[in-house]
Amino acid sequence: MKVPVSITVNGKQYDKMVEPRLLLVYFLREELALTGTHIGCDTSSCGACTIHLDGKALKSCTMLAVQANGKSVTTIEGMANGEELHPLQEGFHMEHGLQCGFCTPGMIMCAADMLKNNPNPSEEEIRHGLEGNFCRCTGYHNIVKSIQYAAKKMA
Template sequence: MPTVTMTVNGKKVSGEVEARTLLVQFLRENLHLTGTHVGCDTSQCGACVVHVNGDSAKSCTMLAVQADGADVVTIEGLANGDELHPMQAAFKEHHGLQCGFCTPGMVMSAVDLVKKNPKATEHEIREWLEGNICRCTGYHNIVKAIQHAQQTM
């Protein structure tokens, strides 16, 4: 079995994986980082979004071996100790979650959006989130949270 080595949330990690192991499986099962969710297993819902080398990626359609040598950040890696990342704080403050299942992927996608487009319009935010499905909120508060976080990031 191949061995993968990567930096996850600032820590160098490695492990043996089957060649077909998905990055989301490696994160959840090998590293016990269960904040990254598996929603659809088909890259449709976005619950599994993490950052790979600074860009958002759906970890349910990326093999762990593809992330070999990469810098990976999961939802667990955003906060600074007990201090929430500004996007996490905005989601909390603006009620950008209900059941919370989609929230890690939404937050990770939103952080990437603001990094790439710090002055995104409401329309641009909604377009960016097309790859993330929420079955609870109707997106209004999610968009409000992202707009607020844009001002503080």
């Protein structure tokens, strides 16, 4: 009952046979072993599974792998350019925007989309933009600063 999908992930095309019910997040984690995308809630509430689909941030537990057929996915593993970190990755490091690191990939993917649409967000806009992502460690304080760091660097 498996069906074929062809999904480009971090610039590389993968042709796989998958169960129609397989969620995109399980495709990434289990079929491709890209375990940087995390599962925190099963109800699309926590944002730990946020990836980019054709350049837009999306919770990968919200869609099926078959719905991503023919599309292009970017995960946290695809954000750095070789050894050169993405400004958001650098920002999270420099501003201590992470503690346990579990929500971090989703935060970074969400923030990357946010900054694409609004390169110079206010603190209020950043906080509003992060509304779909839970962090239980940082109280969000340093996540806001991390995104401000990246916005400045990318300007």
